Amino acid sequence: MGRNQLNRTRAFFGLTARNIEDVVGNGLCTGCGLCASIAGPAAISMGINIEGNMRPLVRGAFVPGQNEQIMAVCPGVSVQGPGRPKGVTIHPVWGPMREIHRTWSSEPVVRHKGAAGGTLTALGRYLLASGRVHAVLHVRADDRKPWLTISTISRTPEEVLRGAQSRYGPSSPLVHVHRLLDEGKRFAVIAKPCDISAVRALGRVESRVESLIPYMLTIFCGGVHSVHIAKAVMRHHGVDELDVALYRYRGEGWPGPLRVQTRDGTAYDLPYPGAWLMGKFAYELQFRCKICPDGVGEAADISAPDGWILSNGKPSYAEAPGTNVVVVRTHAGKELLDASINAGYLQVAPVSLEEIDLMHKNHHRKAAASAALFALRLMGQRTIRIFGYRTKAGLKRAGLRRIFQQFAGTVRRVLRGENREHLI
Known part of the structure; x- marks a missing residue:
């Protein structure tokens, strides 16, 4: 094959990242922090970059084989879905569905404080109280800068509850994975779908994962917004970020307002739609989320999204x-x-596929994710490999309009340079 033909072939099929700089520089990083967990803090640290996203900083040399291991598990390089497990209903958008229910925590305080009905909080508390695991890896608000989100390890049911609440901003949930693996005790992971995909990938190269991480739980994810949104909300209220004592992305109750509270107790609220459904914030969604093939957590053991309360087909x-x-x-x-x-x-009640379709119709776009990845390949951009996500069935379900929107939208974003990012 001649050099020109080779270049054309590479341009058509696209290139996957070779290292962390490739992943971040081409907008493929999710900010999960698994690379930092593998390499250790002396080699990689996580922080907020100029675009307002959580990203790695390479601080020192890797030991031999570490870069290869990181590239093997990084969700900015490849993601693998579950395929078609036997005996399980496979939905073209929602993936494998053994059972579906509407659920909520049986404890009123957990239901009130947790996201939506507090289901994931309740499951984390049960896992610890029952002794099924010794720790739960999840995220919570940063005590010093409450508008930021940090990875945390809960070892008691009370700690799980203290860390409850939706966190929409950038975070690195997986930075402590190897710390917990090295402890040799069982733990659960509650994280975003792309984070769960990364842990599953780690299990294919790290034998301890299967025995020490028995449960992986997730949400339906609409994407990670940059920290610039939180700063814009504080500016909107005229609040200095150094004076913020609480930054809660949702209320306590369903779903509740976004609240900023200062150290003197003054509270400023924005209604949920005003805070998160405003079109002017759309550009702050990180590029990787716009080409994501799995926002519904197909690789998890349980996905627990909001169970929206609908009125005439619209969320209440x-x-x-x-x-x-x-x-x-x-x-x-x-x-x-x-x-x-x-x-x-937990308590449960029936729910139908039709209801889920109405609650989460924005996730139907993921069925056309392969069109976005195809656009990257055609443009000779670095892209991610996907496996086990029923590409043909997804495209058929998406339809020509959504396919075109994903393809054309990706082309526009690349031409505008939205996929170009900086490390810390």
């Missing part, structure tokens, strides 16, 4: 006791859900 934002939807994907997920219900931690 009024304060009320919240609910989640639970999508059970694996045998481990089913066993965990049944045990938590029997132990009195």
Whole structure:
């Protein structure tokens, strides 16, 4: 094959990243922090870059083989779905669905404080209280800078509850994975779908994952916004970020307002739609989220998105006791859900596929994600490899209009340079 033909072939199929600089520089980083977990803090640290996203900084040399391991598990290089497990209903958008329910925490305080119905909080509390795991890896608000989100390890049910609440901003949930693996005790991971995909990938190269991480739980993710949004909200209220004592992305209750509270107790609220559905914030979504093939957590044991309360087919934002939807994907997920219900931690009610379609119709765009990745390949950009996500079925479900929107939107973003990012 001649050099020109080779270059044309590479341009058509696209190139995957060779190192962290490639991943970040081409807008493919999710900010998960697994690379920092593998390499250690002396080699990689995580922080906010100029674009307002959580990104790695290479501080020192890797030991031999570390770069290869990082590239093997990085969700900015490849993501692998579950394919078609036997005996499981496979939905073209929602993926494997062993069971679906509407759920909420049986404890009123957990239901009130947790995201939506507090289902993931309740599951984390049950796992620790029952001794099934010794720790839960998740995220919570930063005590010093409450508008930021940090990775945390909870070892008691009370610690899980203290860390509850939705966190929409950038974070690195997986920075402590190897710290916990080195402890040699079982732990659960509650994180975004791309984070769960990364942990599954780690399990294919790290034997300890299968025995020490028995449960992986997630949400439906609409994408990670930059920290610039939080700063814009504080500016909107005329609040100095150094004076902020609380930054809560949602209220306590369903779904509640975004609240900024200063150290003197003054509170400033924005209604949920005003805070998160305003078109002017759309550009702040990181590029990787706009080409994501899995916002619904197909690789998890359980996905627990909001169980939106609908009125005439539209979400209700009024304060009320919240609910989640639970999508059970694996045998481990089913066993965990049944045990938590029997132990009195969760309550369930029926929910239909039609209701889920209405609640989360924005996620239908993921069915056309392969069109976005194809656009990157055609433009000779670095892209991610995807496996096990039913590409043909997804494209058929998406339809020509959504396919074109994904393709054309990706081309526009690349031409505008939205996929170009800086390390810290």
